[in-house]
Structures are given as structure tokens and as C-alpha cells.
Amino acid sequence: xxxxxxxxxxxxxVTWFWLGVFALLPNIALLLVAFLDKGETDFFIPVxxxxxxxxxxxPIFLTVLWDTVRLAVASTLVCLAAGYPFxxxxxxxxxxxxxxxxxxxxxxxxxxxxxRTYALILIIGAQxxxxxxxxxxxxxASPIEVMYTDLAVFIGLTYTFLPFMVLPLYAxxxxxxxxxxxxxxxLGASSLRAFWHVTLPLTLPGIVAGCMLVFLPALxxxxxxxxLGGATNMLLGTFIKNQFLVANNxxxxxxxxxxxxxxxxxxxxxxxxxxxxxxxxxxxxxMFVSGxxxxx
Amino acid sequence: MEQAPVFExxxxxxxxxxxxxxxSVNLVIGNGEFLTLLGPxxxxxxxxxxxxxxFESPTKGEIFLQGECVNxxxxxxxxxxxxxxxxxxxxxMSVWDNVAFGLRMQRLPKxxxxxxxxxxxxxxxxxxMADRMPRQLSGGQQQRVAIARAIVNNPLVLLLDEPFSxxxxxxxxxxxxxxxxxxxxxxxxxxxxxxxxxxxxAMSDRVVVMNExxxxxxxxxxxxxxxxxxxxxxxxxxxxxxLEGQVTEVRDGGSLTADIEGVSFSLRTRREFSEGDKVKxxxxxxxxxxxxxxxxxxxxxxxxxxxxxxxxxxxTVDIILTLDNGKTLQAAEFFNExxxxxxxxxxxxxxxxxxxxxxxxxxxxxx
Amino acid sequence: MLRVVRRCYMWLTYAxxxxxxxxxxxxxxxxxxxxxxxxxxxxxxxxxxLDNTAIMDAALNSLLxxxxxxxxxxxxxxxxxxxxxxxxxxGRNSMYAxxxxxxxxxxxxxxxxxxxxxxxxxxxxxxxxxxxxHTTLCTPFVALTVLARLAEFDEHLIEAARDLGAxxxxxxxxxxxxxxxxxxxxxxxxxxxLSMDDVLISTFVTGPSFEVLPVKIYSMVKLxxxxxxxALSAIMFVLTLVLVLTAQAMLxxxxx
Numbered sequence: 014x015x016x017x018x019x020x021x022x023x024x025x026x027v028t029w030f031w032l033g034v035f036a037l038l039p040n041i042a043l044l045l046v047a048f049l050d051k052g053e054t055d056f057f058i059p060v061x062x063x064x065x066x067x068x069x070x071x072p073i074f075l076t077v078l079w080d081t082v083r084l085a086v087a088s089t090l091v092c093l094a095a096g097y098p099f100x101x102x103x104x105x106x107x108x109x110x111x112x113x114x115x116x117x118x119x120x121x122x123x124x125x126x127x128x129r130t131y132a133l134i135l136i137i138g139a140q141x142x143x144x145x146x147x148x149x150x151x152x153x154a155s156p157i158e159v160m161y162t163d164l165a166v167f168i169g170l171t172y173t174f175l176p177f178m179v180l181p182l183y184a185x186x187x188x189x190x191x192x193x194x195x196x197x198x199x200l201g202a203s204s205l206r207a208f209w210h211v212t213l214p215l216t217l218p219g220i221v222a223g224c225m226l227v228f229l230p231a232l233x234x235x236x237x238x239x240x241l242g243g244a245t246n247m248l249l250g251t252f253i254k255n256q257f258l259v260a261n262n263x264x265x266x267x268x269x270x271x272x273x274x275x276x277x278x279x280x281x282x283x284x285x286x287x288x289x290x291x292x293x294x295x296x297x298x299x300m301f302v303s304g305x306x307x308x309x
Numbered sequence: 310m311e312q313a314p315v316f317e318x319x320x321x322x323x324x325x326x327x328x329x330x331x332x333s334v335n336l337v338i339g340n341g342e343f344l345t346l347l348g349p350x351x352x353x354x355x356x357x358x359x360x361x362x363x364f365e366s367p368t369k370g371e372i373f374l375q376g377e378c379v380n381x382x383x384x385x386x387x388x389x390x391x392x393x394x395x396x397x398x399x400x401x402m403s404v405w406d407n408v409a410f411g412l413r414m415q416r417l418p419k420x421x422x423x424x425x426x427x428x429x430x431x432x433x434x435x436x437x438m439a440d441r442m443p444r445q446l447s448g449g450q451q452q453r454v455a456i457a458r459a460i461v462n463n464p465l466v467l468l469l470d471e472p473f474s475x476x477x478x479x480x481x482x483x484x485x486x487x488x489x490x491x492x493x494x495x496x497x498x499x500x501x502x503x504x505x506x507x508x509x510x511a512m513s514d515r516v517v518v519m520n521e522x523x524x525x526x527x528x529x530x531x532x533x534x535x536x537x538x539x540x541x542x543x544x545x546x547x548x549x550x551x552l553e554g555q556v557t558e559v560r561d562g563g564s565l566t567a568d569i570e571g572v573s574f575s576l577r578t579r580r581e582f583s584e585g586d587k588v589k590x591x592x593x594x595x596x597x598x599x600x601x602x603x604x605x606x607x608x609x610x611x612x613x614x615x616x617x618x619x620x621x622x623x624x625t626v627d628i629i630l631t632l633d634n635g636k637t638l639q640a641a642e643f644f645n646e647x648x649x650x651x652x653x654x655x656x657x658x659x660x661x662x663x664x665x666x667x668x669x670x671x672x673x674x675x676x
Numbered sequence: 677m678l679r680v681v682r683r684c685y686m687w688l689t690y691a692x693x694x695x696x697x698x699x700x701x702x703x704x705x706x707x708x709x710x711x712x713x714x715x716x717x718x719x720x721x722x723x724x725x726l727d728n729t730a731i732m733d734a735a736l737n738s739l740l741x742x743x744x745x746x747x748x749x750x751x752x753x754x755x756x757x758x759x760x761x762x763x764x765x766x767g768r769n770s771m772y773a774x775x776x777x778x779x780x781x782x783x784x785x786x787x788x789x790x791x792x793x794x795x796x797x798x799x800x801x802x803x804x805x806x807x808x809x810h811t812t813l814c815t816p817f818v819a820l821t822v823l824a825r826l827a828e829f830d831e832h833l834i835e836a837a838r839d840l841g842a843x844x845x846x847x848x849x850x851x852x853x854x855x856x857x858x859x860x861x862x863x864x865x866x867x868x869x870l871s872m873d874d875v876l877i878s879t880f881v882t883g884p885s886f887e888v889l890p891v892k893i894y895s896m897v898k899l900x901x902x903x904x905x906x907a908l909s910a911i912m913f914v915l916t917l918v919l920v921l922t923a924q925a926m927l928x929x930x931x932x
Contacts, residue, residue: 020844021763028756029767032774035812036781039789046792056795095689102686114686116924121693123866123920125873127890128909131897132696135703138901140710142699176693196397198384199362200411200462207385210410214401225780233784236875240897250784250876257788257880267792270785277780291401 040274047267056263065268074252078272081249084163084238085231088170092178092227093220095171100182100219115183122176130169130240134160137168137241161243169237170227177226185219186212218288225280232273249273314373315340315466315498316361321370323356323522330356331522333370338466338500343492345501345509348519349545354502357519358468361500363387375465385414390459391468395475396451398443404430404454405439411462429461432491449480456491466498473508485511506546510534518542534593535667540674543591550597550638552590553673556582567670571634572610578670587673596667597640599628602658611662614638616653630659697913704910709903721907731892731908738872738889741803745810746867752811753818753867754860758852760819761826762834775816783876786813791880801883809881810871817870818863825859825927826852862923869919872912 047065052058068074103114121129136142137159144156159165189212197207213220231237235250242248247255249269256266316338323331331353338344346354359365360372363384371378379387390411399407405426412422430436433453443451452472459467469488473481489512492499503509509516510530518525518533518541526533526542537543540551554569565582566575569590582588600606602613614632628640638661653659704722708715725731759765760772778786790809791801799805833855837847853860875890882888893912896905 018844020848024755024759025763025765025771027752028759028771031752031812031815032756032771032778035790035793035808036774036778036786039793040785042792042796043785043789098682099686099689102682105682106686112928116921117690117693119924120917120920121697123869123873124697124916125890125912127873127875127894127897128700128912129697131901131905131909132700134901135699136696140901142695172692172696175689190397192393192395192397193399195364195384196391196393196399197410197414198364199389199391199393200458201385201414202410203385206414211399215399229780229782233782234876235784236894236897253784253788254879257791263788263792266788270788273782273785277777277782281777281780 043267043270046264047271049264051262051264056261062264065264068265069268069272074269077247077249077252080163080246081232084167084170084248085228088167088174088231089178089224089228091167091171092175093224096175096178096182096223097220100179101186103179104183104186118176118179118183122180126173126234127236127240129173130237133169133172133241137165160241163242163246165241166238166246166248169241170231170234173234173237174227174231177230178223181222181226182216182219185216185222189215215291218284218291221280221284221287225277225284229273229277229280232276233270313340313375314338315375316500317373318357318360319371319373321357321360321367321372323353323360323365324368329522331367334522334524336517336524336527338498341496341498342514343489343499343501343512345503345513345516346519347503347506347509347516347545348525349504351521352519353522354517354519355470356522358391358470358500358502361466362389362391362468388462388464389466389468390462390464391470392452392455392459392472394470394472396443396455396472398451398454398458400443402443403439404435404441404443404446407443407454408458408461410458415462425461429457432460433457448476449484452476452484456488460491460495460497464497466500467492467495469499469501471502471504473503473505481508488512510546518545520545535669537591537669537671540589540591540671543669543671548594548639548641550592550594552592552636554588554590554670556584556586556588559584565670570612570632570636572612574610576668576670577666578668580670580672582670582672589671589673591669591671592663592667594627594639594641595625595643596663597638598662598664599630599640599642599653600660601653602660607660607662611660613658613660616655616657616659618655619653628653630661632661700906701910701913703903704906706903706906721903722911724904725907725911728904730887731889734887734889734892737803737886741806741810741888742868742871745807745814745871746864748807748811749814749818749867750860750864753815753863754822754856756815756819757822757826757856758848761823762852775819778812778816779820783813783874784880787877787880790877794881801881802886805881805883806878806886806888809877810867810874813874813877814863814867814870817866818860821863821866821927822856822859825856829855858926862926865919865923865926869916869923872915 046057048061048063049057050060050062050064069078103111103118106114134141138144139156139158139160143159144153147153148156159168193211193215194207197211198204202210233250233253235248235254238246238248239251249272253266253269256262256269314337316336318334318336321331321334321336322329334353334357336357346357348354356365360367363379363382363386366380372380374382374387374389399410402410408426408429409422412425417425426439427436430439433456435450435453435457438446438450438454443454446454452475455472472488473484476484485508488499501509501512510533513530515527516530516533517527520541526538528536533542533546537546537549543549543551552569554567554574556565556567557573558566559582560566563578564575565578566573567588567590574590576590598607612632614630617629617631617637620627620629622641625641625643628642629637630640631637640661705717705719706714707718707720756771756775760768760775787809790805790812794801794805794808833851834847837851838844842850873890875894878888878891879894882891889912893905893908896902896908
């Protein structure tokens with residue numbers, strides 16, 4: 014029994030230690046730094062101030078935030094609109110083919126996003142495949158310049174995060190009992206109304222999870238806009254990075270990142286509510302497990 | 310039973326890929342009857358149900374609903390509702406919303422919806438449960454919601470797909486009673502699917518016994534039990550003893566003599582046989598008469614054998630016995646207030662016969 | 677009809693996923709310096725990579741970080757999964773929620789918060805800080821993979837083992853470990869992949885003396901399309917492919 018107790022204490026202790034010291038503590042420190050002043054030589058000095066948060070309401074930052082949120086929301090919505098029918102098609106494929114189709118989504122999910130972003134240059138760049146194809150077809154006379162525009166960033170975010178949307182959607186669609194849709198039709202619902210009243214509300218946890226997995230990283234991922242958008246429009250990720258690595262204004266960067274944390278918490282609460290309403294208790298970690306576990 | 314049929318299936322065949330789920334099934338379902346499709350899993354009973362509800366269409370043949378061919382009519386356009394196995398209640402809707410779903414799909418005015426939902430909930434004794442979510446209900450309550458959700462739409466036919474499979478024994482008995490009662494009250498046609506013959510017999514006006522995609526027999530529960538048309542039906546519904554025999558003499562008027570397990574008996578049958586035919590003689594355990602040999606209670610012909618075991622069942626005693634030729638039989642005797650002495654001991658010598666005329670003689674289907 | 681549309685759409689989306697990667701892969705063998713034209717098959721860009729000591733050093737550093745942090749994350753994540761699944765203790769739900777939130781937490785926030793911690797504690801940026809950061813990044817993924825695996829098993833398996841005389845450690849060794857081994861191994865492989873691919877966190881917690889491959893690639897990519905980057909990308913993609921396929925094979929394999 015004493016050995017068992019030791020084992021138990023070790024497992025729980027190690028986990029709490031790691032989560033506490035390397036996840037919780039840094040986030041508390043981050044929060045603290047957001048209320049501190051920047052120093053002349055130090056990254057931050059222990060002087061309390063609210064200046065950093067005031068600065069978040071400056072036109073410069075608000076522009077950055079607006080551009081970021083706009084692009085992130087747009088690509089989240091497009092990922093959802095494109096990903097839902099796709100996830101549906103995969104989930105309704107024959108059981109023999111389904112694991113393979115799913116594997117084909119899991120591979121891009123795990124493939125380095127930076128490399129996938131880079132690969133996109135070869136397609137949408139001035140000399141890219143898209144322009145070549147369009148010109149070969151005679152649809153355009155000279156290359157369309159997509160690179161270094163908002164459109165390029167939008168395409169990049171959508172391309173990068175689509176697999177993150179598809180996997181949780183797939184998990185929730187696949188789990189949906191087809192008899193519920195049958196029951197709706199049996200009670201007189203057309204296919205469209207059965208989808209609206211039954212399929213959609215019951216796959217809402219997947220939808221919210223997918224939106225979280227696209228929207229949150231899209232806010233902070235600095236390399237997609239930097240690679241595809243160039244320096245024309247600064248987005249939140251780049252702004253924060255610059256405060257830490259270039260401008261050395263850590264408190265401002267920390268304050269800016271709190272926007273992300275707030276959005277994370279808000280979305281996590283939405284996810285919990287949606288999930289509770291449907292299953293009565295939390296369904297454990299569907300969203301990621303699907304990404305990792307895949308073919309389950 | 311001479312009422313206009315609600316449903317009629319003519320030569321309905323269904324293939325799933327290359328597997329044949331139904332071979333050319335003909336079936337007429339009368340208005341207001343309680344019909345049960347009975348058979349082992351995979352016999353095609355659920356396929357028939359799904360065709361009636363509109364989720365499958367026949368590969369060949371036609372289905373008529375009130376005289377109109379509905380082969381391609383989708384489920385939402387049929388005035389037929391289903392109580393699904395495991396109920397398929399919408400987990401994100403309250404009891405009220407579940408029951409109101411069908412009416413809302415018809416876009417009925419709100420006060421009519423409210424009135425009908427309230428009425429049907431009263432009928433299934435769930436008045437106080439309207440705001441609960443399905444997961445907060447017991448199995449029996451969920452079952453009632455599923456029934457209420459279907460009947461609130463006033464369907465022509467109510468289909469029930471193994472509705473009791475998730476309930477325990479006692480609740481199952483109670484729900485059987487409630488559903489039967491409900492059917493009488495509503496007067497609409499119920500088509501019930503089950504693999505449990507006792508359930509089928511307890512509830513139905515007619516039973517359709519199915520196996521391997523075809524109908525083996527249609528009849529009242531009594532006909533099915535007492536006059537099985539083939540070995541499958543005989544064996545599927547209840548315990549039965551199958552004795553081997555050969556016809557030795559055929560007389561007029563459905564009477565013949567056969568050599569059964571080495572003893573010559575006179576049998577009655579409506580079927581035609583000729584001398585030398587191999588036959589099976591079917592006897593239910595309760596039709597057998599068992600007596601101790603030394604009592605000399607039976608007139609010949611009879612079998613002789615010995616008791617293997619007796620099993621106390623409450624209302625009856627099951628007797629397992631072996632004939633002298635090695636054949637094992639099962640008999641059941643009811644307790645008789647006057648004669649409590651049916652305590653056989655293993656090994657005791659007995660004589661066995663049966664109530665005359667209760668035998669069923671079938672030709673020997675080569676198995 | 678609807679089915680045909682659905683299938684077409686599905687394959688179009690797959691094309692969207694894979695065509696860009698395929699193009700990079702093909703161009704990595706293009707002997708021509710410019711991507712505008714195909715100059716014949718060649719391995720010259722791969723040779724160029726091998727000769728580039730800066731890249732090779734960064735690759736070696738990355739491997740070192742990936743192997744060590746994947747191993748540590750597997751250990752911590754495995755224990756975390758075990759704690760959540762096996763023990764009842766106050767804070768168990770918070771632990772689970774913490775793991776979940778950690779996977780959701782934007783990488784950039786994890787990067788800057790750890791950077792603040794390291795600087796505040798005066799830890800020199802380099803291998804050690806990367807090791808800590810990547811372990812923190814990967815731990816919840818391992819934990820959730822293992823938990824998903826554990827969820828498939830009968831609750832009473834461990835109790836049965838204890839009933840038959842196994843100690844807590846014995847039950848762990850003879851029951852839990854063999855059953856979860858595929859998930860643990862898959863967790864390691866996926867952690868390795870995460871670590872090899874991470875740009876967002878590494879950018880902050882790496883030091884000038886310790887360059888890792890993803891950050892190095894990033895600095896190259898920012899300069900636009902280069903044939904040697906094509907070759908490097910192709911290698912990274914194939915590496916991911918192998919790791920993910922192996923991990924999936926492990927998760928699927930024993931299920932049957």
C-alpha cells in the first residue's frame with residue numbers, strides 16, 4: 014500500500030509540478046509584466062502602471078487588432094463553410110475507406126505549417142502555378158499579384174488551419190447517431206430541416222471546437238502574414254513578437270497578448286456550455302483527441 | 310379482418326449490394342390490426358419496417374399505402390411514424406420539444422401544437438416531465454416519450470422497432486400491456502418488430518414469422534403455436550419435441566398410421582401423405598402425458614423411457630426424459646391441486662404418450 | 677447525384693491540401709535555379725543542404741531538442757494521463773482542464789510567457805530553455821492521446837489486477853503499460869513531430885548560440901522561394917509523413 018501511495022503521489026506530483034511551474038507560473042508572470050513599466054536597460058522594471066493597457070486603445074493597436082480579428086474571423090468562417098461538407102463527406106464514406114480518408118487529413122494536420130505556408134507561395138506567387146495555369150488557359154493576360162495582400166494572408170490562414178477545423182467536425186459528425194436524423198425525417202422533416210434541427214445542433218460542439226482551433230492560432234501565428242503578406246499589414250502575432258524581440262517593450266507585448274488569453278477563455282466557456290447542453294456532462298477532450306487519435 | 314388494407318407489399322425484394330435481404334415478400338396489413346414481424350436477427354423484419362417507414366425502397370416489387378404505390382415516397386411525406394429501437398430521442402431537446410417536433414414540421418399553429426402535445430403527454434402519463442431532457446428520464450419514461458412523439462402526429466400506422474430491448478423484464482411486461490391498451494384506444498395499425506416470441510404472442514392479432522428474408526408463416530398467435538407450418542416456425546416459437554417417423558398406412562379422412570421412434574401410432578393430419586413417406590411429428594412439451602410405468606395408466610401405444618431430470622418452474626414442472634431408443638424429450642406438467650405427486654426421481658421408468666389429435670405431422674424437410 | 681457532388685468536393689479539398697506540397701516536392705528535384713522552368717532532375721539542392729554547415733548544425737540541434745523533449749513529454753504526459761484516469765483527488769478536474777487549456781493556449785503566448793519566466797530566473801536561453809518549452813508544448817498532447825486510449829478499456833481492469841494480487845506498481849507494469857504502450861509510443865512520435873516543427877515558441881526561447889531548424893527555415897523562407905528551401909521543405913514533409921504514419925499505425929494496429 015505504501016508503494017502504491019508513493020506511485021500515486023509521484024504521478025500527481027510530477028504532473029502538478031510541470032503544469033504549475035511551466036504553464037501556470039509563466040502565465041501569471043505574463044499577466045504581472047503587463048502591469049509593469051518598461052525599463053531603460055531592463056526588459057521590465059517593477060513599477061506598477063496601466064499605461065500598457067491604455068496603449069491598447071491607441072489607434073495603432075486598434076488597427077492591428079481590427080485587421081487581425083477580421084482576417085481570423087474570415088478564415089475561420091471559410092474554414093467552417095468549406096470544412097463542414099468535407100468532414101461530412103469523410104464521415105459518411107464507407108467504413109472501409111474512412112480510416113484512409115481520415116489519415117489524409119491527419120497528415121496535413123501534423124505537417125509543419127511553416128512549410129505548408131511556404132508551399133503556398135509556389136501556388137499563389139507571381140510565378141506560381143495558379144498564375145501559370147490561368148495564363149495558359151488564356152483567362153488572364155498578365156500574372157495576378159496576390160502575394161503581399163490581405164487576400165494572400167487570408168488564403169494562407171485558411172489553407173494552414175483547414176485541417177484543424179476538419180478533425181473536430183469529423184469527430185462530432187461521425188459520432189452523431191444516424192437514427193436521430195431518421196427520426197426527424199420520420200416525423201416529417203425534410204432533409205434540410207432535419208439538418209437544421211438535428212444534425213447542426215448536435216454537431217455544435219465540433220463546430221465550436223473547430224472554430225477555436227482555427228481562430229485562436231490564426232490570431233497569434235505571425236509567420237503566415239509575414240511570409241505571405243510581407244510588411245504591408247502588421248497583425249497581432251507580429252506586433253507581440255516585435256515588442257519582445259525588436260522594440261524590447263515587453264510589458265506592452267504582454268498586455269497585447271492578454272487579448273488573446275481573454276478570447277481563449279471566452280471561447281472555452283462557450284465550448285463548455287454547448288457541450289453541456291448536448292451531453293449533460295463534459296465530453297472529455299474530443300477536440301484534440303480526434304486530431305491525435307484520428308482513426309478512432 | 311375484412312377491412313381495407315393499409316399497407317400492401319407485393320413481391321417485394323431487397324438487395325443490399327449483392328446480399329439479398331428480402332426475397333419476394335407478399336404481405337397485406339389490415340387497418341387497425343396489431344401485426345408483429347417475428348424472427349431472428351437478420352431475417353429481414355427490420356428491412357420490411359424500414360420500407361414501410363420509407364428509409365429503404367424495394368429493389369423489386371411494390372409497396373402500397375392506402376392503395377397508392379409509395380416505393381419512392383420519402384419518410385417525411387408518409388403518414389407513418391416509428392418508435393425507434395433505443396428511442397432516438399433528440400438529446401438536445403426537452404420532452405416537450407421532442408413530442409412537438411412532428412407537429413412543428415407540419416407548421417401547425419402554436420396553440421394546436423400545445424394542445425395536442427399536452428394531450429398526448431397526459432395519455433402516456435408524462436404530464437410533469439415536459440421540461441426534462443431525455444437523459445434525465447428513466448428507460449420506461451424515455452420509451453413513453455418515443456411513443457408520444459410518434460402518436461401525436463396521428464399516423465395511419467405506428468411502427469415499433471424492438472421498442473423494449475433496452476428495458477428490464479418487469480418494465481417490459483408493463484409496457485407491453487400499455488402499448489396493447491394504447492392500440493385499442495387509438496384504433497390505428499401497429500406494426501411491431503421483435504425477436505421475442507412471447508412478446509409477439511402477448512400483443513399481436515397476427516404474427517408474421519420470418520427467416521432468411523422470407524415469410525415462413527402468417528397467422529394468429531394460436532395458429533402459429535399450435536399449427537406451425539414448418540420446422541423453422543415450430544422450433545422458433547417455444548420448445549418443441551420433434552420425433553422421426555415413417556408412414557405405414559394411409560386412411561381416408563386425414564388419418565394415418567406411422568412408425569414413430571420404433572412405436573406404431575395412429576395420427577391425424579390435414580396434410581397429404583403416402584405410404585413410406587418420412588415424417589416429423591411435432592409435440593409441445595405440455596402435450597405430452599407422462600406416467601410412471603408401474604401405474605399402468607396408459608393404453609398402448611406409448612413410449613417407454615426413464616426420467617433424467619425434473620425442473621421446478623413454479624406453475625409447471627419440466628421433465629426431461631430419455632426414451633428407450635435414446636431419444637431425449639421434454640415434457641411439462643401443470644401442478645394439480647388433487648394430485649401433488651408429480652415428484653419423479655431420476656432413473657424412474659415412465660410411459661409417455663400425448664393428447665390425441667394435438668400432434669402436428671410435417672413432411673421431413675431434408676435439413 | 678448528390679453523392680457524386682459530395683465525392684468531387686471531397687477530392688477537390690484533398691487536392692487543395694496536397695497540391696502545394698507536391699509542387700514543393702517536385703521542384704526540390706529541379707536542377708534549374710528558378711522555379712519558373714523545369715531544368716531536369718537533379719539532387720544538387722540536397723547536396724547543397726548537406727554542405728551547408730549552419731543548416732546541418734541547426735538540424736542536429738533540433739534533433740537533440742526533439743528527442744529529449746519528446747521523451748520528457750512522454751514521461752510527464754503519461755503520468756498526467758495516469759493521474760487523471762486512475763486516481764480520485766481534489767483538483768483532478770482542474771488538472772484535466774489545465775491540460776486541455778494548455779493545448780488550446782496560443783503558441784505565441786506560451787513562448788512569451790516562458791521567455792519571461794526564463795529571463796526572470798536568469799536562465800540562459802539555449803538547449804535547456806527549448807527543452808523545457810517543447811516539453812510543456814507536447815505534454816498535454818501525449819496525455820490526451822494516452823487518455824483516449826485508456827478510455828477504451830474496462831474501468832475494472834486495474835481493480836481486477838489488484839484483486840488478483842498485483843501491487844499498484846505491478847498493475848501499472850503488467851496492465852496499464854502494455855495496454856497503453858502503442859498510445860505512449862504514438863505520443864512520443866507526435867511530440868517529436870511537434871518539436872521539429874515548432875517556430876512560434878522556439879523563436880522566443882532560443883538563444884543566439886543555439887539555432888534550431890524551424891527557426892532557421894523561417895529566416896530562409898522570409899527571403900522568398902529558394903531551391904534549397906524546397907529541398908529542405910521536402911525533407912521535413914517526408915519526415916512528418918513517416919512519423920505520422922508510424923504513429924497512426926501504432927494507434928490503429930492493436931485496436932483490431
